[in-house]
Amino acid sequence: MGTTTRHRILEEAARLFTERGYEATSVQDLAEALGLSKAALYHHFRSKEEVLYEISRQALEGLLEEAKKALAVSDPREALLRFMEGHARFFEENRPFFVTMLQGLQSLSPEKQAPILALRDQYEEALRTLLRRGMEAGVFRQLDVALTGRAILSMLNWMIRWFRPGGPLRAEEVARWYYHLLLRGLEDGDT
Amino acid sequence: MGTTTRHRILEEAARLFTERGYEATSVQDLAEALGLSKAALYHHFRSKEEVLYEISRQALEGLLEEAKKALAVSDPREALLRFMEGHARFFEENRPFFVTMLQGLQSLSPEKQAPILALRDQYEEALRTLLRRGMEAGVFRQLDVALTGRAILSMLNWMIRWFRPGGPLRAEEVARWYYHLLLRGLEDGDT
Numbered sequence: 060m061g062t063t064t065r066h067r068i069l070e071e072a073a074r075l076f077t078e079r080g081y082e083a084t085s086v087q088d089l090a091e092a093l094g095l096s097k098a099a100l101y102h103h104f105r106s107k108e109e110v111l112y113e114i115s116r117q118a119l120e121g122l123l124e125e126a127k128k129a130l131a132v133s134d135p136r137e138a139l140l141r142f143m144e145g146h147a148r149f150f151e152e153n154r155p156f157f158v159t160m161l162q163g164l165q166s167l168s169p170e171k172q173a174p175i176l177a178l179r180d181q182y183e184e185a186l187r188t189l190l191r192r193g194m195e196a197g198v199f200r201q202l203d204v205a206l207t208g209r210a211i212l213s214m215l216n217w218m219i220r221w222f223r224p225g226g227p228l229r230a231e232e233v234a235r236w237y238y239h240l241l242l243r244g245l246e247d248g249d250t
Numbered sequence: 251m252g253t254t255t256r257h258r259i260l261e262e263a264a265r266l267f268t269e270r271g272y273e274a275t276s277v278q279d280l281a282e283a284l285g286l287s288k289a290a291l292y293h294h295f296r297s298k299e300e301v302l303y304e305i306s307r308q309a310l311e312g313l314l315e316e317a318k319k320a321l322a323v324s325d326p327r328e329a330l331l332r333f334m335e336g337h338a339r340f341f342e343e344n345r346p347f348f349v350t351m352l353q354g355l356q357s358l359s360p361e362k363q364a365p366i367l368a369l370r371d372q373y374e375e376a377l378r379t380l381l382r383r384g385m386e387a388g389v390f391r392q393l394d395v396a397l398t399g400r401a402i403l404s405m406l407n408w409m410i411r412w413f414r415p416g417g418p419l420r421a422e423e424v425a426r427w428y429y430h431l432l433l434r435g436l437e438d439g440d441t
Contacts, residue, residue, distance in 0.1 A: 080271070080273075082271075082274065083273065083274075136437075139436075190436075193436070197438055198437065198438060199436045199437065199438060200434070200436060200437070200438050200439075202431065202436070203427070206424070206427055206428075206431075207431060207436070209412070210405050210428055210431055212408075213404055213405045213407075213408030213409075214401050214404045214405055214408075216404075216408055216411075217403075217404030217405075217407055217408050218404075220407075221400070233397070236394070236397055237397075237401055240393065240397075240398060240401055240432075240435075241431075241432075241435060241436050242435050242436050242437050243391070243435045243437060244431075244432060244433050244434045244435025244436075244437075245330075245381075245384070245390045245391060245393070245398070245432050245433050245435075246327075246389065246390060246391070246433050246434060246435075247388055247389060247390060247391050248391075248439075
């Protein structure tokens with residue numbers, strides 16, 4: 060039961076932080092939305108910041124799990140496609156956690172921000188590893204992996220600004236489409 | 251002088267909205283930061299929303315001017331490069347206006363949002379026109395122009411989240427790098 064309430068708090072908090080913003084959501088708002096007393100809430104989390112920290116940590120751990128599946132694929136093209144699809148699927152299925160993680164970073168104190176940044180760096184490093192492997196295999200061109208990784212994550216992350224569930228495309232399909240655009244590029248091969 | 255004060259209000263408001271957020275900035279905060287009375291401020295703008303509207307309008311008009319320069323270039327590759335560089339340069343040189351425009355859209359009432367959305371659509375349509383021209387000329391592959399345009403703007407717009415002035419690269423250089431990645435793609439042409 061402790062675990063269940065804990066999870067319910069995180070889910071409701073992620074929803075409120077996504078809709079109203081972290082700063083604009085008070086512990087009182089969260090307690091009311093959950094039908095809990097502030098005391099009950101403080102029994103599970105010491106502060107609003109701890110709630111934000113835990114949401115961010117779980118989001119990045121979830122993304123890292125997806126990245127590990129992609130890293131286990133030996134074909135570099137297939138591995139990159141899996142990474143991009145996994146990122147988009149995780150976003151669509153865990154939107155409030157994902158958005159809270161992306162938007163909440165600057166609201167964390169330096170001590171709580173450091174482990175979150177370390178997880179994020181680990182995630183970005185997984186993407187760079189995929190890209191490096193593809194370059195070493197001669198499948199991808201020799202490119203700056205940091206900028207290439209940034210370009211890929213920028214395309215995917217900007218989906219928080221325009222993607223609406225229930226639209227014509229699933230997030231994963233958008234990711235697949237972006238993958239094909241990135242792989243072959245814009246230029247017509249015949250010219 | 252009216253024009254000067256008006257512009258000074260917009261500049262200070264864009265700075266505050268970017269730093270603290272639109273909702274968290276009051277007319278009182280803005281008046282204090284400017285050393286003006288609220289009455290003096292209301293002499294120039296009827297409401298905080300009107301200030302947000304005017305910042306957003308000016309940002310999009312500025313971007314549209316850049317887009318028109320790109321549309322005037324006949325070579326499709328060169329035109330796309332100009333568009334992307336223009337977008338990034340405008341962002342770097344007018345960061346508070348650019349960020350306020352991107353982040354403030356949902357804070358506008360429907361009546362004020364409509365003309366801003368129309369300008370944004372016009373801007374996105376300019377990019378699609380560039381892409382269509384390149385496809386018709388056989389320079390670019392036949393691709394979904396809406397998704398391609400979205401991919402390009404996503405990469406560029408995500409710079410608001412990571413790009414820091416004074417870093418190793420100018421925003422325009424990042425845009426040029428992204429252009430080259432997009433044009434040729436990731437895949438090694440020899441495989």
